[in-house]
Amino acid sequence: MFDQDLKKYEEIERKRRISVNKEIEILLFKRKQTNIKIEEEIRNLSKEITNYDDNSNNIIDYNIDQRIEDDNIDCTIDNKYIKDISIAPEQNTILTTNINTTDTSIATIPTTNTTTISNITNIPFTDELVRKLILTEKYKEIEEKIKNEKSKISKNIYINLKININKRLSQVSQSKDHTIKIYKSLSQITYPYLFIECFVLKLLEQGKLQVSIHFLSYQSYSLLLSLFLNNSLFGNELLEYFRVILFTQESTKSSLKGMYSIYFGIIHLNKMYQEAWFFIASLLNIIPSEPSLYVLESFLIILGEDLFKMYKYSFITMLKYVKEEYLTRITNDALKTRIETCIRNIIKE
Structure with a gap:
């Protein structure tokens, strides 16, 4: 009797999950269409701002150090909060379940893409990552909150909110103090979910345009986003939304590397090593695509040393798998050589 009830429950839950997945996939499709429109608006706003600066007597001063008063707000990262979301992800919704960071088992690469979920990501991932980090109830809730906030304000x-975010993110430089001042300016925005929507899109655009050309610039964008993770007004919802849009936004191979570098920088700054392990295992457990290799290269450059120190021989086992099996499917010799160089630098062969 108990077994029958259990099977009935499991079947009900399975159907519910399928229904939820379809609903969220529809949301993601609509989000992609909305993002295309917003990105176009941001580009047009950028042109308008440039023309205004060039032609107007009331020129905007882009020296943010002079424009923002030192209001003595402490913008240092509260490591207690950041470490908590890495150490106990199940309590903070960074991951819905604990990740076994000591498990080094990597499945043999399949001859076909084994994912059963429709192709919604910009590079192939396992079903597990898609379910835990993309097709989530939390993402659905955030979209509802964005929609609700948008209905309450004028066009x-x-x-103006988009203009403000666009200007500030265009001002990000390699200076840490400068980045903190930009954070102080943006943290005054009173519409948190519209901020999340526009901020994430502009941040990823900077990943495409800036980081893909000037790789080390990812550090400033990662720092800026990390500061917001410590802000109770945004916190985990910002990271949740950032990941969903990052994983699903279509882009070129080099632009993907720039976008994902910001994400890896956040993991590095906040010591989110469980999430790093989960991500790389999800990437390696699926048939590789060439765009995946650009992302893998960035991962190894930014997080390779961290994971080597954290997991040592377990990570070495993973790297050997990459070198001896994963890379054998790559036809891009230049990219293959760069990744092999990354591996040598990590394990000091």
Whole structure:
């Protein structure tokens, strides 16, 4: 009797999960269409701002150090909060379950893509990552909150918010103090979910345009996002939304590397090593694509040394798998050589 009830429950839960997945996939499709529109608006706003600066007597001063008063707000990262979301992810929704960071088992690469979920990501991932980090109830809730906030403000307020975010993120430099001042300016915004929507899109655009050309610039964007993770107004919802949009936004191979580098920088700054292990295992347990290799290269450059120190021989086992099996499917010799160089630098062969 108990077994029958259990099977009935499992079947009900399976159907519910399928229904939820379809609903969220529809949301993601709509989000992609909305993002395309917002990105176009941001580009147009950038042109308008440039023309205004060039032609107006009331020129905008882009020296943010002079524009933002030192209001003595402490913007240092509270490591207690950041470490907590890495150490106990199940309590903070960074991951819905604990990741076994000592498990080094990597499945043999399949001859076909084994994922059963529709192709919604920009590079192949396992079903497990898609379910835990993309097709989530939390993402659905955030989209509802964005929609609700948008319905309560005028179009002009929304446009001004986008202009403000666009300007500030365009001002990010390699200076840590400068980045902190930009954070202080943006943290004054009173519409948190519209901020999340526009901020994430502009941040990823900077990953495409700036980081893909000037790789080390990822550090400033990662720092800026990390500062917001410590802000109770945004916190985990910002990271949750950032990951979903990052994993699903279509882009070129080199632009993907720039976008994902910001994510890996966040993991590095906040010591989110469980998430790093989960990510790389999810990437390696699926048939590789060439765009995946650009992301893998960035991962090894930014997080390779961290994971080597954290997991030592377990990570070495993973790297040997990459070198001896994963890379054998790559036809891009230049990219293959760069990844092999990354591996040698990590394990000091």
